[in-house]
Amino acid sequence: MDQTWRDQMLPASFRGISFLIPQASVPIGMKGQLHEFPQRDEPYFEQLGKQSQVHRLVCWIIGDDCFERRDKFMEAIQTPGPGELVHPWLGRMQVKAGEGELTHDFKSGGMAAFEVTFYPDTPLKFPTAKVNSQQQVVKASDSLWDSALSRYKSAMATVDQARLGLARLRNTLSGVYTVIQQQFSTIVGVFTNLTGFVQSLMNAPDSLSSLFSSYFSEFSVDDYLGEGSSSSYSDTVATATQHSEAVSSINTVSQVGGVDAVAASQATANLVQDALLVQVAMIISEMPIASQPVSTSTAPSVEQQAVLPIVRPEVPVADDVIDLRDNLDEAIFQASLKADPVHYMALNTLRQAIVKHLTAVAESGVRLVDITPPVTLSALVIAYRRFGDATRETEVVQRNRLRHPGFVPPRPIKIAQR
Structure with missing residues (x-):
């Protein structure tokens, strides 16, 4: 019925x-x-x-x-x-x-x-403009480099070249030269050694800024990281973290020596530090915001896992990206404390752009959680129990630096939330 x-x-x-x-x-x-209109019979x-x-x-x-x-x-x-x-x-x-x-x-x-x-109950929607955070980082890095060149030129103009001592500069700039060796290998090849680097500063201080400007005019993230590495979040985060540590390591130089030697050393360290920030900004700007994070709902079937090689897009690990963001935030902030007002604004603009972009990247990534296996298990079993996808065992091994994928002891390990 x-x-x-x-x-x-x-x-x-x-x-x-x-x-x-x-x-x-x-x-x-x-x-x-x-x-309704006057002298018209038909309304609209x-x-x-x-x-x-x-x-x-x-x-x-x-x-x-x-x-x-x-x-x-x-x-x-x-x-x-x-x-x-x-x-x-x-x-x-x-x-x-x-x-x-x-x-x-x-x-x-x-x-x-x-x-x-x-x-x-209709949620209020505010009109928002879609902002490309990657482009903002690039734009802020360009402004910072212009300011860095101006600051270096002004600082070196006040230095009496005749009062610079080779031994003094060698002592104060050894750490800066090491950073150039590690992060700017093509530039350091111009100098035979630390002594040659210091002599170049004493004889032609503008040559260093010109070298960096030429370097950035031809800079390519793919060439610097290696073909394919720029699309890897883990490689990019690792490289950017090294830059962050280098930025902090040369924030100040030894104050021992004459006034001119100290001023020249600090100006050089500042220029190299700014160059590091420009380079790390260009590297970070290539980090896209993930659109398709890994999900257990799309795990391949058991038959596919056993037969087919599974290829999935890499997504950022939010915890790693947040750590990088916070480290860079602090490193740039410390660098800005010794900057003049104009350069402070350039540094602060870059800091905000990097923080904004890395926050967006982290939000598109996966978070880590701590789990403890009940007994000694293989990474394959843990991956299958956690994600329903045994092919993600490599992810478990690499994240926890396990010595052997077949034996994961019953102690806390970090694993993706999904």
Whole structure:
């Protein structure tokens, strides 16, 4: 037997408080504006979208316990935020209670009558402009390098070249030269050794800034990291972390020696430090925001895991990216404390751009959680139990630097959350 309209009606309630509805109304159709013009007999109606679904309900609460249920219903409609309305004719919906009126009638003993207006709960959407955080990092790094060149030139202009001693500069710039060796291998090849580097500064201080400018004009992240490495989050994070440590290591130089030697050494260290920040910014700008993180819901079948080589896109590990972000944030902040106002602004702009981009990258990645195997298991078994995907055993081994993938001891290890 087919259901009648009475069978299809739902018991009315709001936030779980039941009531009866003898009457309900809701606007339908299109809202709009009627345009009427002088000396014209035909008006024009401009449609402006659908009517808002504002539900005006008459609610009856009847029974010996009507006062108790009345108070609960009043509390429900006076509680801020959305709630579920079960409409007898229209079904379930999320609404927000608006204005209402409570009526008691002596003739209708044992009943409380409400007239309540419910508004649709549509989250407020603010217009936002899509900002490319990668481009912001590149733009900020360009501005920083322009400021770095200006700062270096101004600092070296005040140095008396005749007062610079070879031995003094060798002592104060040995750490800076080591950083150049490690991070700017093509530049360091111009100098035979530390002595040659110092002699170049004493004879032609502008040559160093020119070398760096030429270096950046031809810089390629793929060439620096190696073909294919720029698309690897782990390789990029590892390289950027090395840069962060190098930035901190040359933040200040020894203050032992003459005024001119100290000034020249600090100016050189500042230039190399800025060059490091420009280079790490260019490397970080190549880190995309992952769009398809690994998910257990897309794990290949057991048959596929046993037969086919599984290729999946790499996603960033949020914990690693956040650590890199915080380290760079602190390193750039410390560097800015010794900068003049103009250069401080350039450093701060780059710091904010890097933090913003790395935060977005981290949000698109996977978080790590700590788990402890109940007994000694293989990485393959742990990966299958955790993700339903045994092919992710390599991920478990690399993350925890396990000596042997077949024996994971029952102690805490880090593993992706999904």
